[in-house]
Amino acid sequence: MSAAPLRDFVAGFARLLDRRPGEADILESGGSLLRGLVARDDWLPEAFAQPDPVRYQQYLLHADATGRFSVVSFVWGPGQATPVHDHTVWGLIGMLRGAEYSQPYREHDGRMAAAGPPVRLEPGDVGAVSPTVGDVHRVHNAFDDRVSISIHVYGADIGAVKRHTYPAGGGRKPFVSGYANTQPPDLRRT
Numbered sequence: 001m002s003a004a005p006l007r008d009f010v011a012g013f014a015r016l017l018d019r020r021p022g023e024a025d026i027l028e029s030g031g032s033l034l035r036g037l038v039a040r041d042d043w044l045p046e047a048f049a050q051p052d053p054v055r056y057q058q059y060l061l062h063a064d065a066t067g068r069f070s071v072v073s074f075v076w077g078p079g080q081a082t083p084v085h086d087h088t089v090w091g092l093i094g095m096l097r098g099a100e101y102s103q104p105y106r107e108h109d110g111r112m113a114a115a116g117p118p119v120r121l122e123p124g125d126v127g128a129v130s131p132t133v134g135d136v137h138r139v140h141n142a143f144d145d146r147v148s149i150s151i152h153v154y155g156a157d158i159g160a161v162k163r164h165t166y167p168a169g170g171g172r173k174p175f176v177s178g179y180a181n182t183q184p185p186d187l188r189r190t
Helices: 004-018 023-038
Strands: 057-063 070-076 091-097 100-108 111-114 119-121 126-129 137-141 148-154 163-165 173-175
Touching: 004 023, 004 057, 004 070, 023 091, 023 126, 023 148, 070 137, 119 126
Parallel strands: none
Antiparallel strands: 057 070, 070 148, 091 126, 091 148, 100 111, 100 119, 100 137, 163 173
């Protein structure tokens, strides 16, 4: 498996951010870059595609040395889901394998409530989140019998960002997600 597609994506994303674009441009231009990465499924190392029988896994693939962005693989076992949560930074979600549903939420009468129908992402599709375009959602694997994998890009090292879950009874609970791995892949490999 070659690291070249991920390495090229990371370099392209860094060049995009070097231009100091606004969020709308990051989501649009960065979304195009991510669409190109997830258009092929021959680059993700197997170690970063492993499901866990209990909960979804979040593997760090790259963290920008200056903290501008991170790239993460989310591996969804059959039927697995997140709680309702926020991000506090912009993010892009690209579907690599399988499919997932993202149910947006908005505050209503002091509680988070589903806002419209869930969005289904298929391989090659890209979605976005941010405090500007909608930051709170719940994600789940669209399949009860197989693994799905999505590639996420965030405007910070998302595993270290203080975020929130939103319990059904109301309120919000702080959390920091961390990662399932301790070392990202070596992008210097050919």
